[in-house]
Amino acid sequence: MTPIAKQTAPSVKSFLASLDDEQTQADAKMLVALMKRISGKTPKIWNVGTIGFDTYHYKYDSGREGDNAVLSFYPRKGKYTIYLMDGCARHSKLLEKLGKHTTSRVCLYFKRLSDLDLTVLEKILEQSYAYIKAQDGNMGQVQEGWR
Numbered sequence: 778m779t780p781i782a783k784q785t786a787p788s789v790k791s792f793l794a795s796l797d798d799e800q801t802q803a804d805a806k807m808l809v810a811l812m813k814r815i816s817g818k819t820p821k822i823w824n825v826g827t828i829g830f831d832t833y834h835y836k837y838d839s840g841r842e843g844d845n846a847v848l849s850f851y852p853r854k855g856k857y858t859i860y861l862m863d864g865c866a867r868h869s870k871l872l873e874k875l876g877k878h879t880t881s882r883v884c885l886y887f888k889r890l891s892d893l894d895l896t897v898l899e900k901i902l903e904q905s906y907a908y909i910k911a912q913d914g915n916m917g918q919v920q921e922g923w924r
Contacts (some may be wrong), residue, residue, distance in 0.1 A: 789820045789828055798854040804890045807851040812848045827851045833909050845898050847909045859885040863908045868901045
């Protein structure tokens with residue numbers, strides 16, 4: 778089976794430098810620092826422009842399996858995506874306190890970091906990281922409303 782995500786060659790530093798908006802660059806650098814502090818890992822580029830930290834193995838009931846970043850985000854001007862691979866539903870109480878954002882099953886969307894309470898964001902990321910790492914390779918598909 779083909780993995781969903783894969784690491785690619787460009788450096789994070791060169792990718793961040795290629796972002797054409799100063800605020801997007803500044804917010805991305807702040808997220809890199811935050812996720813690096815939480816994971817203790819060096820960031821890597823996954824796929825086209827996702828910045829990821831550390832890895833975990835997943836295996837679905839269908840037999841599909843692969844590796845993915847434990848913490849990751851995709852920076853674009855006017856819309857960031859943070860991937861919470863343990864599911865946004867697990868963080869519903871904290872998300873209520875986060876600030877201006879939207880979510881899907883595993884994605885947290887926001888326009889700029891200044892719209893968020895960074896202390897709350899850090900708690901969400903710490904909990905997500907700890908949960909995924911505790912699964913010890915037994916991370917399956919996230920279900921809607923999974924807690």
